[in-house]
Amino acid sequence: MPPNSRLISLSVLNEVDQDKKTLDHLLNATFTQIVNLPQREKNLTFTIVYGVLRYRKRLDWILDHFSRTGLDKLDSEVLNILRIGLFQVVYLTRIPAFAAVNTAVDLAKTLNKPWLTKFVNAVLRTAVREYRELTPPVMENDPVMAVSIEKSMPQWLISRWIPRFGLSQTLLLCDIINTIPPLTLRANTLKTTRSALLESVRIYASNKPTAYCPDGVLMNHQEYPISSPVASPGASSVASMEGFREGFFQVQDEAAQLVTLLLDPQPGETVMDACAGMGGKTGHIAQQMKNTGKILALDINQDKLEKINLEMSRLGISIVGTLVHDLSLPVDTDRNGKYDRVLLDAPCSGLGVLRRNPDIKWRASLDRLECCKIRQIGFLDHISQFVKPSGVLVYAVCSMEPEENEAVVEAFLRDHSIFSIDKSLAGLSPQIHSLISSEGHLRTFPHLHGMDGFFAVRFRRSN
Numbered sequence: 001m002p003p004n005s006r007l008i009s010l011s012v013l014n015e016v017d018q019d020k021k022t023l024d025h026l027l028n029a030t031f032t033q034i035v036n037l038p039q040r041e042k043n044l045t046f047t048i049v050y051g052v053l054r055y056r057k058r059l060d061w062i063l064d065h066f067s068r069t070g071l072d073k074l075d076s077e078v079l080n081i082l083r084i085g086l087f088q089v090v091y092l093t094r095i096p097a098f099a100a101v102n103t104a105v106d107l108a109k110t111l112n113k114p115w116l117t118k119f120v121n122a123v124l125r126t127a128v129r130e131y132r133e134l135t136p137p138v139m140e141n142d143p144v145m146a147v148s149i150e151k152s153m154p155q156w157l158i159s160r161w162i163p164r165f166g167l168s169q170t171l172l173l174c175d176i177i178n179t180i181p182p183l184t185l186r187a188n189t190l191k192t193t194r195s196a197l198l199e200s201v202r203i204y205a206s207n208k209p210t211a212y213c214p215d216g217v218l219m220n221h222q223e224y225p226i227s228s229p230v231a232s233p234g235a236s237s238v239a240s241m242e243g244f245r246e247g248f249f250q251v252q253d254e255a256a257q258l259v260t261l262l263l264d265p266q267p268g269e270t271v272m273d274a275c276a277g278m279g280g281k282t283g284h285i286a287q288q289m290k291n292t293g294k295i296l297a298l299d300i301n302q303d304k305l306e307k308i309n310l311e312m313s314r315l316g317i318s319i320v321g322t323l324v325h326d327l328s329l330p331v332d333t334d335r336n337g338k339y340d341r342v343l344l345d346a347p348c349s350g351l352g353v354l355r356r357n358p359d360i361k362w363r364a365s366l367d368r369l370e371c372c373k374i375r376q377i378g379f380l381d382h383i384s385q386f387v388k389p390s391g392v393l394v395y396a397v398c399s400m401e402p403e404e405n406e407a408v409v410e411a412f413l414r415d416h417s418i419f420s421i422d423k424s425l426a427g428l429s430p431q432i433h434s435l436i437s438s439e440g441h442l443r444t445f446p447h448l449h450g451m452d453g454f455f456a457v458r459f460r461r462s463n
Contacts, residue, residue, distance in 0.1 A: 005041045006103050007110070008033050009048040010080055016053065016359050017076040023053070023359040051091055052083045053358035054178050057152040059083045059090070065134055066126045069119075078116065081107045085124045090131065097128045143167055147174065154361055157351070160401075173447040181355040182450075183219040183238070184210065185249040186257055188315050189287055192248045200242050211450070212431045213257040215287075217249075218450075247315040252280045255352075255444040255454035258435070259345060259396045260284040262442055262458050264427035267292045269340040274298050274327060274383045279308035281345055286317040295320045296336065298327070327379045331386065341392040344383050346376045348397035348404050352453025355446060369403040373411075376404060380412045384419065389463045393419065396456035400445065405455040409441075412459075422460040 012026050027049070034042045052059065063082050064071050071079060085104030088095045101124045108120040137146040143162060148155040151174035161170045187197040194215050201207055201219060210216030238244060238251055260281050265271050267290045273282045276297035285295055297320055299305050305322040312320045325331065349372050350360045380395055387393045395412070397404045413419060421440040425433055435449070436442045442456040 003033055003037070005034075005037065005044040005048065006084060006107060008045050009052070009084060010077070010107055012045075012049050013052055013080040013083070014077050016362075017080070019363060023049075023357055047092070048084055048087065050358060052080070052087050053361070055087060055091065055152045056083060056362065057154070058149055059086050059152075061136075061149050062086060062090070062127060062131050062134065063123065066130070067123050077111065078108075078120075081120055082123060085120070086127055086131075089124070089128055101125055101128065139167075147171060151175065151178065153177070154364070156366060157361075157364070169447065173445065176447040177354045177358075179355065181253075181446075181452075183251065184253050184257075184451075185217045185219065186213070186252045186284060187215040187217065187249055188247055188283070189215055190291055190316050191246065192243070197243065197249055200248070210254045210257070212429075212435065213254050213261065214429070216252075216254050216257055218254075245314070250280055250283050250311075250315070252284065253353075253452045255398070255449075255452040256280060256345075257284060258432065258442065258444065259343070259394065259454065259456050260288060261428060261432060262396075262456050263341055263343050263392065263394045264458075265289050265293075265341050270294045270296075270337070272296045272298065272339045272342045272383075272386055274342060274344045274379070274386075275346060276308055276322070277304060277345070279304075279311045281343060282308060282320055283311060283315050283317060285343070286312070286315070286319055289319065291317055291319055293319055296339070297322045298325045300324065300326045327382055328375070329382070331382050336386070338388045339386050339391065340388055341394070342383055342386050343394045343396070344379055345396045346379050346404075348372050348376065348399045349401060350398055352398040352400050352444075352446075352455075356452070369401055372399075373403045373407055376408045377411045380408065381415070384412075384416055384459075384461075387419075387461045389461055391461050392422065393459040393461065394456060395459070396454060398452055398454050400443070400453040400455065405441070405443075409457050418462045419459040420462070422458040 008030060012030055015021060015026050016023060034045055060071055063086060081104050084107065085100050088100035089097050101121065104124055105117050105121050108116045136149055139146040144155060144159045147153065147158045147170060151171065153174050158170065161173065165173065185197065187194040194209060194217060197217055198207060198209065201217065207217055207219045210218055243249060263285065265285050265288045269289065270293060271285055273285060273295060276282050276299045279297065282295060282297045297305065297308055302324050305324060308322060349364050349369055350357055351364055354360055384393055395408065423440040425436065435444060440457060444451050444454045446453055
């Protein structure tokens with residue numbers, strides 16, 4: 001069977017189930033497989049992958065009614081074939097039901113199991129006829145189960161959110177999570193302005209300034225025109241956009257931009273970006289510092305640091321140095337010195353970015369939250385040694401969960417009496433003040449603020 005959107009989607013979904021690589025990593029590798037496909041096929045690949053992952057819970061609930069074999073007894077590759085077929089039937093109204101079923105049967109044939117084609121055909125054809133007649137759980141009787149099925153979210157997560165946010169807000173949060181997030185750019189003010197960037201990207205999509213950050217641009221777009229918002233947010237190449245090669249912008253969600261504003265780096269200072277990743281915040285820090293001073297970008301991954309060097313060159317930034325380091329190990333402050341400001345954008349569950357990474361829904365668990373918390377506390381302990389007296393330390397995670405938010409802050413302060421939460425709001429605009437609680441916690445939510453779910457705190461060290 002030659003490569004096509006459905007076959008490639010099946011391969012990606014099967015790898016996601018192995019829980020060894022993130023969706024971002026898998027999709028980056030997938031680009032080489034789809035490069036010669038027509039654009040419509042490329043878009044359909046992303047639509048199927050993101051759509052199946054967003055709506056997997058509801059798809060499985062439907063399939064469970066029509067499969068004589070329990071879903072827990074099916075191989076993941078078989079289950080993913082059924083999900084791909086049913087997803088097109090339920091959500092992609094421009095694809096005829098017979099085409100969705102037939103292409104799923106074709107996928108089943110690739111597994112060389114004679115019984116499988118008949119099984120897939122029978123389950124999907126029955127589902128096509130009868131899925132609309134299914135009665136979902138009643139909200140009044142079992143709101144957790146009802147929301148979990150209707151909004152396709154893990155039951156354990158809904159059982160946490162309803163008591164915390166209330167039923168109506170939980171429903172709204174789930175709805176936003178299941179939509180395509182906007183592509184958000186941040187103007188590189190070392191080279192251009194937001195006004196100039198807004199004007200230059202008008203040819204690509206409707207856009208507007210971000211509400212809280214002074215340099216952000218929101219671009220709302222859908223690459224695959226279907227009736228339901230399930231397409232990928234990144235099917236078109238950002239690198240081909242006007243101004244990218246010149247370094248006029250970086251892609252960065254508004255919540256991530258807020259973290260650098262909370263850090264409030266100043267020109268001429270020394271700053272450490274302790275988990276630099278791909279360099280989004282590194283570039284923003286340098287931009288705020290007007291490319292004067294010194295930034296050290298740390299990461300455990302040498303490949304990421306090499307990409308940061310290329311990214312800084314594209315942006316016209318010359319003050320960034322890099323260092324490979326595992327933050328689970330103690331640091332050598334004598335060798336690397338101390339810094340005016342240190343940012344720890346810590347590895348976390350990622351439950352605040354489910355819009356962009358729907359695979360996280362099915363990877364996350366209470367056990368993983370606890371592991372993340374322990375790791376984050378350890379990272380903070382090690383990295384706090386780099387902060388100068390009177391210096392600033394910012395802790396940030398793209399998670400809304402208490403284990404990774406308040407629990408980490410409380411544990412860190414309990415063992416580090418020389419640090420306290422900086423509640424002064426110095427350097428922050430009045431718009432950002434509304435996002436910070438009386439405890440000094442910066443919080444953003446997708447359903448309330450139109451951006452990723454982040455938590456951040458600014459600590460200050462005493463003399």
